[in-house]
Amino acid sequence: MVLPIYIDGKKEGELTVEHRGAATVMQARLRDVGRVVRLTVYGEKAGYLGVPEPSEGQLVLTRRFSPLEMNRFPRRPEYAAERPMEQGRPEEPAQSAPQKPQGEFPQGAGRRVMWMGGKPYFF
Numbered sequence: 001m002v003l004p005i006y007i008d009g010k011k012e013g014e015l016t017v018e019h020r021g022a023a024t025v026m027q028a029r030l031r032d033v034g035r036v037v038r039l040t041v042y043g044e045k046a047g048y049l050g051v052p053e054p055s056e057g058q059l060v061l062t063r064r065f066s067p068l069e070m071n072r073f074p075r076r077p078e079y080a081a082e083r084p085m086e087q088g089r090p091e092e093p094a095q096s097a098p099q100k101p102q103g104e105f106p107q108g109a110g111r112r113v114m115w116m117g118g119k120p121y122f123f
Contacts, residue, residue, distance in 0.1 A: 006081040007037060013043070013059070015049075015080040017104040022048045024070050028052050028080060036114060042084055043074025045066040054117030 005013040005028060015031025028039055032054060039049040039061065052061035065073070079085070116119045 001077075003041075003077055004079050005039065006079055006085060007031075007033050008082075015039075015077075017077065020064075022067055024065045024067075026061075026063050026065070028059070030059050032059050032117075032119075034119065034121075037061060038082055038083075039080050040082070041073055041077045041080050043077040045074050046084065047073035049080060051065065054119070 001017045003015040003017065004011045005015055007013075007030065012033060013028060016027045016029075018025045018027075026041070026049060028049065028088075030037070036051060037059060038051055039046045041049055050061050050063055052059035076085065112122070
């Protein structure tokens, strides 16, 4: 099963869900959006997936879950995103702020920075 991944209301990648024996493997691949992304799978309920890591110009996350762990995920997942979207549809994109030079701490960002793949991720 392949599900869309939405970041800021735009489709940025895909989540592949496969059953391998008793385990379920979820693999997320999405465009590198330049910051830390916390993915959650949404359906009739929400289940936290994790934080993808930079790999070859994109963000990738592979997780293997046992049948017991799959109880925290929706039985019929619809999409993956950072936050729920109104009725499963993308939200209106926010006005984009002017781009800051790489490495400069953005105004209004959190106080933590994580360096991954040579890029700063602020949270």
